[in-house]
Amino acid sequence: MELKISNQLSVLGHPQRLSVFRLLMRRYPDRIPATEIARALGLKPNTLSAYVNALLQAGLVTQERVGTSLRYAIDMDTTRNTFDYLLLDCCRGRPETCSINAYPALSKADPMAGHRYKVLFICTGNSARSILAESIMRDVAGDRFDAYSAGTNPRSELNPFAVDVLAQKGHDVSVLRSKNLAEFQGPDAPQFDFVFTVCNQAANEECPAWQGQPVSAHWGLPDPVKAEGSDAERSLAFQQTYGALRNRILAFAALPLISLDRMSLQSAVDQIGQTEKGGTA
Known part of the structure; x- marks a missing residue:
């Protein structure tokens, strides 16, 4: 589990990959066409492809083909599990500090x-x-x-x-x-x-x-x-x-x-x- 979390944090540690992740999070639960993401962030198609592939491999986003368009969305279950793991580990004994309900x-x-x-x-x-x-x-x-x-x-x-x-x-x-x-x-x-x-x-x-x-x-x-x-x-x-x-x-x-x-x-x-x-x- 720790190796998986470490890999996900490493992927999100890249500023441009984090920007893609944050955009998808703001639009959740929508599935966003790759062309729209690239246009919004000013990225070339091949550059965006590299970023989303890294997020896909880390399990943080999902991909769906609609006709000729690839669309992406946050994998909320994986994202929640990732941050829940961190919060429970870092805030052990003080869950009220980290819980969303706090x-x-x-x-x-x-x-x-x-x-x-x-x-x-x-x-x-x-x-x-x-x-x-x-x-x-x-x-x-x-x-x-x-x-x-x-x-x-x-x-x-x-x-x-x-x-x-x-x-x-x-x-x-x-x-x-x-x-x-x-x-x-x-x-x-x-x-x-x-x-x-x-x-x-x-x-x-x-x-x-x-x-x-x-x-x-x-x-x-x-x-x-x-x-x-x-x-x-x-x-x-x-x-x-x-x-x-x-x-x-x-x-x-x-x-x-x-x-x-x-x-x-x-x-x-x-x-x-x-x-x-x-x-x-």
């Missing part, structure tokens, strides 16, 4: 006491998907959640189709604006309970660790901004994205947050991110 627990949302869960939705431009999610969260569970959104490379203006869909659904669009992620990373920024990425590109980018160790997940959806055709066809793409996000947020808001331990909660939000990629509302 992370800060969620407080009970009590609006009367002034506590509400804080949720951040992230995409690249903060002009469509994350703006839709922010508005929906505020609408369906505004009594318990404060909703925010931001972009890693925000656009100067909101997408007019997104604004139009929100207005049609009765949302207050006057409070919306495009915001840079840096706005929520200073010492005076809100401390989030949940952080969700809603586009693949944002999830592929490196982000600093969030204060307070919020529960995070990837809820990626196709970019409706890229829809082509008539205005009616493009509007339909935004309607479908709105519906998919609303379904996910309704499922999330219905979770019994107080009764779930952190691992169960993480599993639940990951599973929500695997629901349909489009919807109606």
Whole structure:
């Protein structure tokens, strides 16, 4: 066992292999095409192949062929076993120091006491998907959640189709604006309970660790901004994205947050991110 662990740590000790591993971890449980990984990390195909082969041999990732595309995902069982072994060995006698359940627990949302869960939705431009999610969260569970959104490379203006869909659904669009992620990373920024990425590109980018160790997940959806055709066809793409996000947020808001331990909660939000990629509302 120790030899296997030593080999896995050696593989992860290489900065570029670690970058591949971290990207796949941020996107878990998605399977990511090799071409997307290479593009996100700026790697040549043969260089990426060498890195993922080392991770495959160490048992840290799995590979699947879909048509002509090779796709990769974290092998979570092996990864958990690796780090469990280290934590149990290093923290013997003090498991409360290392256990995932030693992370800060969620407080009970009590609006009367002034506590509400804080949720951040992230995409690249903060002009469509994350703006839709922010508005929906505020609408369906505004009594318990404060909703925010931001972009890693925000656009100067909101997408007019997104604004139009929100207005049609009765949302207050006057409070919306495009915001840079840096706005929520200073010492005076809100401390989030949940952080969700809603586009693949944002999830592929490196982000600093969030204060307070919020529960995070990837809820990626196709970019409706890229829809082509008539205005009616493009509007339909935004309607479908709105519906998919609303379904996910309704499922999330219905979770019994107080009764779930952190691992169960993480599993639940990951599973929500695997629901349909489009919807109606």
